[in-house]
Amino acid sequence: MIKKMTAKEIAGVLGVVLVLVGLPLLLRAWQAGTLLETPYPPGTRIITLTAVADGGIWTKEDVVGHNYWRSKPTRVSKIEINQGDHIVLRLHSADVLHSFAIPVLRLGPVDVPAGHTVELEFDADRTGVLTFLCWQMCSPEHPKLRGHFLVKGSESEEEDDEW
Numbered sequence: 001m002i003k004k005m006t007a008k009e010i011a012g013v014l015g016v017v018l019v020l021v022g023l024p025l026l027l028r029a030w031q032a033g034t035l036l037e038t039p040y041p042p043g044t045r046i047i048t049l050t051a052v053a054d055g056g057i058w059t060k061e062d063v064v065g066h067n068y069w070r071s072k073p074t075r076v077s078k079i080e081i082n083q084g085d086h087i088v089l090r091l092h093s094a095d096v097l098h099s100f101a102i103p104v105l106r107l108g109p110v111d112v113p114a115g116h117t118v119e120l121e122f123d124a125d126r127t128g129v130l131t132f133l134c135w136q137m138c139s140p141e142h143p144k145l146r147g148h149f150l151v152k153g154s155e156s157e158e159e160d161d162e163w
């Protein structure tokens, strides 16, 4: 025979479900920075990059156990942005001390230690290619830790000049 649940039992079950579902969602929203008002101007583009020494990879993925040890996160080597964008970079390291720089903008090098979020900002005010790289000898695959921002202009004023 199935016993009918009392109101107290239903409230208890709902409380547990709320914590089990709500807490991870809250944590996720907090990590994504959507809970708090951002201090950035409207139209700011936030790009999260994580450095992985094993394989020399910059990735946009969250690097957690399975995609560090079992598979590899997807390498990001080209990121398209638009002229006039204000870019906020949120940088992470999945393992060792890395360092981030965009030499042509004289941005960085700035240390990116594991377990920390480092923010850098820049304005993409000219079209062209901005190479970013790791500035710290972090592993034998350190030279692979580089990529490019491709700054696109509007169709009419496509210049494609090198910075």
Ligand SMILES: [Cu+2]
Pocket: 098, 099, 134, 135, 136, 137, 138, 139, 142, 143, 145
């Ligand atoms: Cu490096």
